[in-house]
Amino acid sequence: MKTKPQTAARSGPRSECPINAAVEVFGDRWTLLVLRDMIFGDRRHFRQLQAGSEEGIASNILADRLAKLVEAGMLTRDAPGRGRRATYSLTEPAIHLVPTLAHLGAWGVRHRPTTPDRRAGAEWLLAAGPRFWDDFMAELRERHLGIPRPESAEPPPSQRMAAAYAHALAEKQAADQGDA
Amino acid sequence: MKTKPQTAARSGPRSECPINAAVEVFGDRWTLLVLRDMIFGDRRHFRQLQAGSEEGIASNILADRLAKLVEAGMLTRDAPGRGRRATYSLTEPAIHLVPTLAHLGAWGVRHRPTTPDRRAGAEWLLAAGPRFWDDFMAELRERHLGIPRPESAEPPPSQRMAAAYAHALAEKQAADQGDA
Numbered sequence: 001m002k003t004k005p006q007t008a009a010r011s012g013p014r015s016e017c018p019i020n021a022a023v024e025v026f027g028d029r030w031t032l033l034v035l036r037d038m039i040f041g042d043r044r045h046f047r048q049l050q051a052g053s054e055e056g057i058a059s060n061i062l063a064d065r066l067a068k069l070v071e072a073g074m075l076t077r078d079a080p081g082r083g084r085r086a087t088y089s090l091t092e093p094a095i096h097l098v099p100t101l102a103h104l105g106a107w108g109v110r111h112r113p114t115t116p117d118r119r120a121g122a123e124w125l126l127a128a129g130p131r132f133w134d135d136f137m138a139e140l141r142e143r144h145l146g147i148p149r150p151e152s153a154e155p156p157p158s159q160r161m162a163a164a165y166a167h168a169l170a171e172k173q174a175a176d177q178g179d180a
Numbered sequence: 181m182k183t184k185p186q187t188a189a190r191s192g193p194r195s196e197c198p199i200n201a202a203v204e205v206f207g208d209r210w211t212l213l214v215l216r217d218m219i220f221g222d223r224r225h226f227r228q229l230q231a232g233s234e235e236g237i238a239s240n241i242l243a244d245r246l247a248k249l250v251e252a253g254m255l256t257r258d259a260p261g262r263g264r265r266a267t268y269s270l271t272e273p274a275i276h277l278v279p280t281l282a283h284l285g286a287w288g289v290r291h292r293p294t295t296p297d298r299r300a301g302a303e304w305l306l307a308a309g310p311r312f313w314d315d316f317m318a319e320l321r322e323r324h325l326g327i328p329r330p331e332s333a334e335p336p337p338s339q340r341m342a343a344a345y346a347h348a349l350a351e352k353q354a355a356d357q358g359d360a
Contacts, residue, residue: 014235016295018288018302019216019281020209025292029200029207036199055194093291100283101199107280108198111273112205115196122198 025072026097030057031065035074035094036101039140042158044087069094089144098133098140102126116176120168125161132157205252206277210237211245215254215274216281219320222338224267249274269324278313278320282306296356300348305341312337 013021026032033055043049050062066088069075074094078087105122108114114122125132136157138149154160193201206212213235223229230242246268249255254274258267285302288294294302305312316337318329334340 013293016293016298017216017234018285018292018294018298020213020235020288021292021294022284022288023209023212027207027209027212029203032203032207033200036197054197055200093287096287096291100280100287103280103283104202105198107273107276108200108202111276112198112201113193113196114198114201118196118198 025074026069028065030061031069032101032104033057034062034065034069035090035097038075038088038090039094039098039101042143044089045085046088047085090140092141092145095137095140095144098137099130102133116173117169120171121165124164124168128161128164132160136161202280205254206249208245210241211249212281212284213237214242214245214249215270215277218255218268218270219274219278219281222323224269225265226268227265270320272321272325275317275320275324278317279310282308282313296353297349300351301345304344304348308341308344312340316341 013024015021026035033053034049034057037043037049037052041048041052043052046062046066049066050057050059053062066075066077070077070088074091076089076091078089080086102122102125106126109119109122135149135152135154138147139157141147142149155163193204195201206215213233214229214237217223217229217232221228221232223232226239226242226246229246230237230239233242246255246257250257250268254271256269256271258269260266282302282305286306289299289302289306315329315332315334318327319337321327322329335343
């Protein structure tokens with residue numbers, strides 16, 4: 001990786017490295033957690049995102065990260081009428097984070113302390129693999145971008161994920177009780 | 181994702197979500213870039229990491245992130261003799277970030293501005309897929325952890341990556357000149 005002139009680092013991205021380009025957008029834990037909650041938690045409104053935040057995000061941080069995500073083209077914010085709450089939607093780049101988040105979750109399961117139910121969810125999402133991620137991204141495109149997803153006899157991916165998650169959770173808890 | 185009492189958020193990870201557990205370790209752009217340079221740039225020493233930093237990392241930030249990564253169990257630092265420079269090694273959790281970084285790079289290629297050579301490298305790494313990532317992680321384990329990798333008639337993955345990268349770069353540049 002060749003070095004580049006310091007002067008060049010002052011404008012635009014600090015390098016053309018794709019990994020750097022990515023982390024410049026969401027190389028911030030709260031930013032990634034907001035995207036996680038919108039993608040997997042289907043939260044579209046400020047209050048949902050704050051009240052539902054498992055990590056207890058502060059409202060000023062949430063407001064700042066939402067504004068930055070809109071500015072970066074990761075989210076769009078509708079212009080609501082007087083007294084109506086704004087709705088945030090994922091853009092294609094944000095939707096396309098699903099495979100990365102699946103791997104990030106799998107890493108967390110393997111190398112950091114988590115709980116059985118959370119392991120079950122993340123392990124299932126990784127095992128489901130690219131084909132499921134594609135289906136889930138198609139569902140997100142339908143919900144956030146209004147792009148109809150291909151006809152399918154199967155229930156929506158989010159429902160399959162929830163069902164598989166409940167099943168994996170039950171199995172995991174039984175197994176853990178067996179261990180104890 | 182159920183909310184948890186604010187009090188619980190004060191000690192240890194703020195939640196048991198595997199994605200949160202992961203971003204609490206490297207949910208910081210400089211942290212991830214240091215790991216990127218150690219994994220893909222084979223940098224083991226402070227000076228290499230600073231002088232070679234394409235993003236121009238400041239020495240105080242580099243020192244802080246290296247210390248945090250050691251504390252988090254992502255790196256180990258040897259205890260050098262007087263006047264000898266310290267060598268940093270990746271731990272298994274850090275080595276296991278390869279698939280996540282491959283997806284992060286692929287996302288950056290697709291959704292952020294990059295240069296043809298960088299696109300070529302990241303696109304190749306994603307296309308190489310899980311089997312190559314496993315081989316590359318085995319090479320990293322050998323180099324950083326002293327765990328011999330399985331006998332193989334193939335050259336080391338890092339060499340295959342460099343060769344494929346040079347080839348992809350040449351093709352990409354030819355194609356881009358064709359576009360112009």
